[in-house]
Ligand SMILES: Nc1ncnc2c1ncn2[C@@H]1O[C@H](COP(=O)(O)OP(=O)(O)OP(=O)(O)O)[C@@H](O)[C@H]1O
Ligand SMILES: [K+]
């Protein structure tokens with residue numbers, strides 16, 4: 001933060017003096033009332049002291065607004081560059097009859113299908129329903145490397161404003177104009193949609209209560225001072241009140257929250273709510289999707305292993321048949337492998353019914369017109385479909401070998417028309433690769449006290465093999481969407497906050513149930529809508545940064561609250577004796593500060609109180625540094641630094657200002 005940044009936000013800070021805005025912050029609202037009151041007094045009796053107090057009370061309020069304005073200002077710059085990305089693209093809407101109509105992108109409706117080809121801007125948010133393309137998403141991510149977006153899998157979502165670099169895709173629009181991802185993002189970084197988080201609300205209530213306590217203390221001080229023969233002016237009582245109420249944290253609270261969101265935006269994560277950011281700081285369990293999260297996610301068929309005695313061509317052609325209408329990356333890779341291994345390029349037979357893959361059935365295939373049913377899928381699912389027959393031994397050993405290797409075995413089976421029995425033909429070997437560097441990052445999470453759990457629809461052996469390679473703490477295999485939900489609920493019932501990253505439509509319910517649900521930007525629209533954060537880089541290990549930023553937010557807020565309250569308590573002891581020493585000479589032993597005069601004591605305290613806010617703006621925005629240590633160690637350290645610092649600072653600061661003022665205006669004060 002530079003000085004010019006501060007100065008440039010002064011107009012915004014002044015606009016924020018609007019009582020309708022100030023009302024949301026009770027501590028600073030009290031200061032505002034105090035400023036108005038002392039200003040009236042200054043007009044009635046314009047002596048130097050009164051004017052000085054009035055001016056510094058106004059500055060106190062403005063400094064608080066300045067903190068918020070600077071925090072918001074950083075987002076505004078980002079919003080401006082995002083606006084530039086929201087180009088008004090022309091949409092090529094696909095009509096029912098297959099023809100195309102050109103319409104403005106802003107006229108698109110949810111459910112419309114649009115064609116986008118190389119060089120064109122995607123006119124709205126949606127899911128790719130046909131084709132595969134490389135897309136330049138730098139407009140939203142700032143990353144220039146193109147990404148692949150394709151129909152059917154977990155990498156199907158595209159964002160309006162990004163550009164197709166190669167090939168042709170058909171996109172089904174999922175967001176109405178005005179409520180697109182880019183619109184949400186702009187509102188978020190601008191802070192326009194920011195609401196107070198539960199913790200912020202709780203802290204605001206606490207700070208308001210403290211304010212009331214000090215208000216009562218100062219109010220009872222007035223008659224006591226009268227009685228003692230040292231009547232205090234209203235001006236002094238107002239100034240005293242402002243010094244005692246927790247103005248430091250009151251002024252910086254909202255800036256701390258905005259800065260937390262902003263730090264996330266800087267690592268390309270959009271948090272849809274501040275609550276999610278706070279929760280991230282307290283996460284105990286992290287659920288990670290295997291495919292696409294821990295592994296690259298483009299599971300590809302690499303081999304057909306037929307049952308002993310069966311021609312490999314039969315397996316190859318049946319596997320191909322079962323995949324002809326399967327748009328998932330797995331399905332398409334099977335068709336490609338079959339072709340490469342010499343299968344004919346025949347289309348799907350007429351009259352065939354497509355059976356789509358789903359995460360709960362874990363199978364896909366076709367039903368032919370003659371009643372023959374063809375399936376491929378997870379071993380247990382296919383065996384259950386075949387009325388619990390056992391696997392032929394040769395297939396069983398192939399399944400085990402593929403799984404132990406971390407691959408996904410897809411069993412292929414046929415069920416001829418009744419009464420002939422169904423039969424397993426063999427298995428397709430799907431391979432996926434664990435992303436590099438995973439084990440290190442999981443070790444880091446472990447040091448932060450977070451347990452990592454890999455969740456997958458794959459079988460237990462494959463899951464264990466991948467888990468061992470990636471270094472996670474636990475695995476949940478053959479997980480249906482319901483299993484994922486149940487696991488999250490169980491952890492939450494144990495008092496742990498759960499974070500989860502996911503990209504698939506089948507992840508959506510779990511993403512919604514998790515305390516922190518991070519959807520990969522590459523994922524499906526359903527996943528993005530269900531989560532409360534989106535990672536534009538689609539990097540699941542980003543959760544480490546997210547947790548750090550969440551912890552940093554909580555620590556910063558805690559540290560500055562400690563400082564603020566300690567500061568106020570210390571001021572009480574620094575200035576009360578100075579104010580009353582004339583009336584009660586017995587207080588002299590308490591008057592360790594030896595301030596010049598009661599007026600100088602009050603003015604110094606008010607000025608110090610205001611300057612502390614400005615001095616702490618950089619820390620509020622940057623955040624207190626987070627180190628990986630135990631929570632209690634951190635607490636102890638912060639109490640020591642910020643509690644003790646808060647106690648000592650006023651004595652030093654007020655004394656210094658008192659010396660300055662008394663040397664400048666000695667006789668007047
Ligand atoms: N296109 C498909 N056709 C048939 N079966 C499939 C297909 N894709 C996956 N399967 C089977 O279904 C199982 C579950 O797949 P799913 O995509 O739900 O989970 P996953 O990809 O292993 O895990 P996740 O996506 O949650 O990381 C897979 O292990 C595989 O056996
Ligand atoms: K104060």
Ligand SMILES: [Mg+2]
Nearest residue numbers: 154291457504
């Ligand atoms: Mg999947």
